[in-house]
Amino acid sequence: MFGQMLRWLCGVVIVICIAASIGVSFARSRCLSSIKVTAIDPSIEPRDHKIPFFKQKEALPDYQIVIRNRNRWISSKLETKVDQSAVDGLNWQLAHPISFKDISLIQLRDKDKIISDPIAEVSVLGDSIEEAGYRFDFSFERSLSVGFTSFFDTQVGMAIMTGFCSVIVILISSVVRRGRLDRMQLNVNTDI
Ligand SMILES: [Ca+2]
Numbered sequence: 001m002f003g004q005m006l007r008w009l010c011g012v013v014i015v016i017c018i019a020a021s022i023g024v025s026f027a028r029s030r031c032l033s034s035i036k037v038t039a040i041d042p043s044i045e046p047r048d049h050k051i052p053f054f055k056q057k058e059a060l061p062d063y064q065i066v067i068r069n070r071n072r073w074i075s076s077k078l079e080t081k082v083d084q085s086a087v088d089g090l091n092w093q094l095a096h097p098i099s100f101k102d103i104s105l106i107q108l109r110d111k112d113k114i115i116s117d118p119i120a121e122v123s124v125l126g127d128s129i130e131e132a133g134y135r136f137d138f139s140f141e142r143s144l145s146v147g148f149t150s151f152f153d154t155q156v157g158m159a160i161m162t163g164f165c166s167v168i169v170i171l172i173s174s175v176v177r178r179g180r181l182d183r184m185q186l187n188v189n190t191d192i
Pocket of ligand 1: 058059
């Protein structure tokens with residue numbers, strides 16, 4: 001009777017774990033796939049130098065995008081757009097989409113050999129946002145695999161995964177124990 005109740009309880013916990021994992025993972029499956037940055041006011045763009053008629057192309061900014069992760073002490077650096085103006089918009093395509101839930105901050109920099117100067121910092125709160133004279137347009141796509149990875153990277157996700165594995169172990173142990181008891185009962189009956 002106790003074993004039957006335990007198996008029933010384990011089944012309920014497994015269903016709840018799976019349903020919760022799928023639900024939360026779907027919510028985290030909205031992924032950032034590309035970023036377009038446009039300089040609204042060309043006069044605010046940084047220049048490597050302000051010498052007239054001298055290496056005007058090279059004087060254009062070297063824009064770089066840094067994506068900070070909410071859960072880890074790591075940042076993703078996208079490619080540097082060397083000597084390019086953002087007046088007509090610059091587009092960065094992410095090689096690996098990131099769940100927008102994992103992004104704490106996106107920073108636009110003017111890359112330098114020693115220290116890169118931050119120009120603007122924004123959060124991904126919508127499809128488009130303006131900051132420090134620049135407009136950031138974000139594109140998104142759905143990826144359930146990224147959503148799952150993102151969810152199981154959180155403390156809640158890890159707790160659910162641990163609970164799920166524990167319940168599976170308990171369930172298997174219970175089934176094995178029940179099988180042994182049945183065989184012992186069968187042997188006793190045969191001996192009688
Ligand atoms: Ca430059």
